[in-house]
Amino acid sequence: MDQLVIADKTFNSRLFTGTGKFKSNELMENALVASGSELVTVALKRVDVDNPEDDVLAHLKHDQFNLLPNTSGARTAKEAVFAAQLAREALGTNWVKLEIHPDPKYLMPDPIETLQAAEEMVKQGFIVLPYIHADPVLCKRLEEVGCAAVMPLGAPIGSNKGLKTLDFLEIIIEQSNVPVVVDAGIGSPSHAAHAMELGADAVLVNTAIAVAGDPVAMGKAFGQAVEAGRAAHLAQIAQPRVTAEASSPLTGFLNQL
Amino acid sequence: MDQLVIADKTFNSRLFTGTGKFKSNELMENALVASGSELVTVALKRVDVDNPEDDVLAHLKHDQFNLLPNTSGARTAKEAVFAAQLAREALGTNWVKLEIHPDPKYLMPDPIETLQAAEEMVKQGFIVLPYIHADPVLCKRLEEVGCAAVMPLGAPIGSNKGLKTLDFLEIIIEQSNVPVVVDAGIGSPSHAAHAMELGADAVLVNTAIAVAGDPVAMGKAFGQAVEAGRAAHLAQIAQPRVTAEASSPLTGFLNQL
Amino acid sequence: MDQLVIADKTFNSRLFTGTGKFKSNELMENALVASGSELVTVALKRVDVDNPEDDVLAHLKHDQFNLLPNTSGARTAKEAVFAAQLAREALGTNWVKLEIHPDPKYLMPDPIETLQAAEEMVKQGFIVLPYIHADPVLCKRLEEVGCAAVMPLGAPIGSNKGLKTLDFLEIIIEQSNVPVVVDAGIGSPSHAAHAMELGADAVLVNTAIAVAGDPVAMGKAFGQAVEAGRAAHLAQIAQPRVTAEASSPLTGFLNQL
Amino acid sequence: MDQLVIADKTFNSRLFTGTGKFKSNELMENALVASGSELVTVALKRVDVDNPEDDVLAHLKHDQFNLLPNTSGARTAKEAVFAAQLAREALGTNWVKLEIHPDPKYLMPDPIETLQAAEEMVKQGFIVLPYIHADPVLCKRLEEVGCAAVMPLGAPIGSNKGLKTLDFLEIIIEQSNVPVVVDAGIGSPSHAAHAMELGADAVLVNTAIAVAGDPVAMGKAFGQAVEAGRAAHLAQIAQPRVTAEASSPLTGFLNQL
Structure with missing residues (x-):
């Protein structure tokens, strides 16, 4: 069976999801369950770490879900490492989605701080999945310092623009020895x-599900689309052609005229 | 339930398929069954109309399938009308996919002959689904002469290039009162x-399934993708944004530093 | 020297221009002079045909300009032919840009009426340049009935979206025996x-010059860009490559380390 | 007059050029002269630093040209700094185009080594123009360490694919306080x-001129196109519109019918 393995975990679903922007925690829970997602990223901020009855976490207590705390809000490597440590303690997982974006307008990630934080986190025993620009060389360097996967962006976070970095994602996928998760x-x-x-080995989706007219239906649609895309990849897609070629023969019955 | 109605028929699947280019009729049958397609286009040429045991037709005898004979090979309205008449007699259906492409290299459809043939076919009692360029005015005229649907192309037949006519498909979908089936x-x-x-109300796929490494898996993948796309349309997709917006809050735990 | 010939006229500039949407006729005159354009299309409506002192025409009385009356506003072949006859009488030219767009929202051209009008106009001795969708088969048919050039659209009129019909323009350019002018x-x-x-043999630009912040500077910029693009076409552009190749050698001085 | 200033130099031309891949040094000289380029990048390797009669340099001895030695071939910050020092000595200029690309297949630049080298070079008194991925955060960091300009890539070097990084170039241009030169x-x-x-403040072109059928004509065409693009930027380009709007009025003469 076609499963995705990252570090010590095996996934049947290649759709990773986020928890921001939903109108309610109930809606979030229902949409994520419908999506089939098995890895759910959660910002430390959303979680009241001192409260075991925290509402967000309560809604994510499904066998289906593994939690992936993220360092969103961190602007430097030091802040990100601190956030990861807090998350590990609070949520009992050493998995972390490393995000460092100093720019409040476009939220583009910082390559320098990210590499530095990744190196430190790996040393501290974290399973690190860094969110980065679709930069092929940076991806290789993150792989070299021990990241469990790389998460290059398709377009700015929340922009819904699709795979604007297509030409670079292709290079990253070709060169990577760790799973490639397209994020943002x-x-x-x-x-x-x-x-x-x-x-790509997986995708992470948040905004597009959370702000859809019907997030539950949209979650399910994303789950199906990810399966369809993966199956098509495995079934080998034919390449685009310059000249057309008819599926149906051109001559034929006309001889009967 | 979300069903597609064209003329007198109701469809649960919005994936229409073609029968050309498969390596064998068995493979075709299995791929089309896997795709869930309920409308299958077949070129008259492929069918031995005098032989009730014809192999192509034998492989399409599933309750799942409705046949849509096409006029592929026709270069003029006259030839197309003749082909439709032959098909009606041979296959016992008055449905027809009207295709007229005089150019053997790119197989682009002829707008003038197509409109003329459509008008005549409608008069003769056919259910006409014309394959045409993504021309919004032509689509309206075909609707006006009584076509049951319009089938604008996404890119040249067999090119696998995707929705190169996107800007015009959007106009056609906005303006059409009959189902819009993206074809080619x-x-x-x-x-x-x-x-x-x-x-779009449906899509027609042939080459991409037939020439995939694994046509059966690809057929199934297309079936899923069409469902996912339709569900997403109904669930209301959020619009692209220029500025990013974080799914996760930017500040937060850092206050604890 | 690289000149463009259409029917009986020779052009040094391959930038055709329009006269709509300018803030004033003076601005229009200055922008069109700056653009170097030698063929200027004008809507019959703009011209007071009974008044030899008409202001629009007065501003176009330059040796540089040839007038190309258009049939904008026509919704049928009959209206277009009538408009062309009026224009011939009023402006003393048998050149005509044939435009028929029944749809007031997107102004997409009508292929059926356009072909019909073109055929009639050619019979009546007009030099016909039809504005049409980027439909390769329609272009060939217009060529066959005697049009002097074809004017496929790049995107809806006034949309400023660029060459959205790229894949089809390439086919048209490859197949056409008359000049291809990209319009809209x-x-x-x-x-x-x-x-x-x-x-392409020429382009027609109107809105992008007329509504620019500085139409005169924009007119000049378009003139230069058209020259640059034409020169590049003649100088043979290298094709895109999948793999990178350094302009500078990769090894080298490092041996000295 | 619209001039570009970088560090202590003023440029009338915003077309920067490279010297690789030309069939001969004569052809290179003629093409670069025709292009109007005033800043020409040269790989240290090409230059025989011990030979004052070096052929490449001899062909670049025009008042028109300023030399911009590049560190192509460097795979680390250390190698790049060494290359810059060699170049300063050999060519008598403290300007340097900083290039570090460890990957021999796609030649994508290394963000970490580049920032490190830039910082060191600025300390050593170089005028540094780094070639980098279109990474908005990296651009800001390079600006902060004192780079005189940033040179984000449009697509992989030598690929001729155009502005594949468009969405990120827009952010970089919006945010940068130093000139932005689109390179590659x-x-x-x-x-x-x-x-x-x-x-963008300027572009750097090499392959597309060097490997054109006629590099001299292509160099001139690029010079014109850069002028046209710059003029259009200053003249304020109208934004794309969703709905069409006619340049010519829709009604009008038809009232006379």
Whole structure:
């Protein structure tokens, strides 16, 4: 069976999801369950770490879900490492989605701080999945310091623009020895399917599910699209052609005229 | 339930398929069954009309399938009408996919002959689904002469290039009072999902399934992708944004530092 | 020297221009002079045909300009032919830009009425340049009935979206035996240069010059871009490559380390 | 007059050029003169630093040209700094185009080594123009350590694919306080014009001129296109519109019918 393995975990679903922007925690729970997602990222901020009855966490207590705390809000390596330590203690997981974005407008990640934080986190025993620009050399360096996966962006976070970094994702997928998870920018199921068709190992979707008219239906649609894109990748997609070629023969019955 | 109605028929699947280019009729049958497709286009040429045991037809005898004979090979309205008449007699259906492409290299359809043939076929009692360029005015005229649906192309037949006519498909979908079926150029499940997300009523896929490494798996993937795209359309997709917006809050735990 | 010949006229500039949407006739005159354009299209409506002192025409009385009356506003072949006859009488030219767009929202051209009008106009001795969708088969049919050039659109009129019909323009340029003028949708000089690089014989620009912050500077910029694009086409552009190749050698001085 | 200032130099031309891949040094000289370029990058390797009669340099002895030695071939910050020192000594200029690309296949730049080298070079008194991925955060950091300009890539070097990083170039241009020079991937004059229209301060072109059928004509075409794109940027380009709007009025003469 086609499963995704990252570090010590095995996933049947290649759709990773986020928990921000939902209108309610109930809606979040229902949408994520419908999506089939098995890895859910959660910002430390959302979680009241001193309260075991925290509402967000309560809604994520499904066998289906593994939690992936993220360092969103960190602007430097030092802040990110601190956030990861807090998360480990609070949530009991050493998995971390490393995010460092100093720019409040476009939230683009910082390559320098990210590499530095990744190196330190790996040393401290974290399973590190860094969110980064679609920079092929940076991806290789993150792999070299021991990251468990790389998470290049498709477009700015929350932009819903799709795979604007297509040409670079192709290089990253070709060169990477760790799973490639396309994160940010995926605005519709067709974008997610496209990423999978290219050979990405997974995608992370948040905004596009959370702000849809019907987040539960949209979660399910993303789950299906990711499966379809993965299956198409495995079934080998034919390449685009310059000249057309008819599916149906051109001559034929006309001889009967 | 979300069903598609064209003329007198109701469809649960919005994936229409073609029968050309498969390596064998067995493979074709299995791929089309896996795709869930309920409308299958077949070129008259492929069918030995005098032989009730014809092999192509034998492989399409499933309750799942409705046949849509096409006029592929016709270069003029006259030839197309003749082909439709032959098909009606041979296959016992008055449905016809009207295709007229005089150019053997790119197989682009002829707008003038197509409109003329459509008008005549409607008069003769056919249910006409014309394959045409993504020309919004032509689509309206075909609707006005009584076509049951319009089938604008996404890209040249067999090119697998996807929705190259996107800007015009959007206009056609906005203006059409009959179902819009995107035909030709769809090369992967993500393309099919994209068409459905835009609001197309169905897509027709042939080459991309037939020439995939594994046509059965690809057929199934297309079926899923069309469902996902349709569901996303109904669930209301969020629009692309220029500025990013974090799914996770930017400040937060850092106050604890 | 590289000149464009259409029917009986020779052009040094491959930038055709329009006269709509300018803030004043003076501004229009200055922008069109600056653009170097030698063929200027004018809507019959703008011209007071009974008044030899008409202001629009007065501003176009330059040796540089040839007038190309258009049939904008016509919704049928009959209306277009009538408009052309009026224009011939009023402006003393048998050249006509044939435009028929029944749809008031997107102004997409009607292929059926356009072909019909073209055929009639050619019979009546007009030099006909039809504005049409980027439909390769329609272009061939217009050529066959005697049109002097074809004018496929790049994108909807006034949309400034550029060459959205790229894949079809390439086919048209490859197959046409008459000059191909890309008309509509060209929103910036880079779009115009792109059309010329593909091998288009000329472009027609109106909105993008007329509504620019500085129409005179923009007119000049378009003139330069069209020259640059044409020169690049003649100088043979290298094709895109999948793999990078360094302009500078990779090894070298490092041996000295 | 619209001039570009970088560090202590003023440029009338915003087209920077490279010297690789030309069939001969004569052809290179003629093409670069025709292009109007005033800043020419040269790989240290090409130059025989011990030979004052070196042929490449001899062909670049024009008042028109300023030399910009590059560190192509360097795989680490250390190698790049060494290369810059060699170049300063050999060519008598403290300007340097900083390039570090460890990957021999796609030649993508290394963000970590580049920032480190830039910091060191600035300390050593160099005028540093780093070639980098279109990474907005990295651009800001390079600006902060004192780089005189930033040179984000449009697409992989030598790929001729154009502005594949468009969405990120827009952010970089919006945020940068130093000149932005789009480098790599520009394959035709329309690509160069497009970069200028976006607001880039300059572009660097090498392969597309060097390997054109006629490099001298292509050099001139690029020069024109860069001027046109810059002029269009200054003249304020109108934004794309969703709905069409006629340049010519829709009704009008038809009232006379």
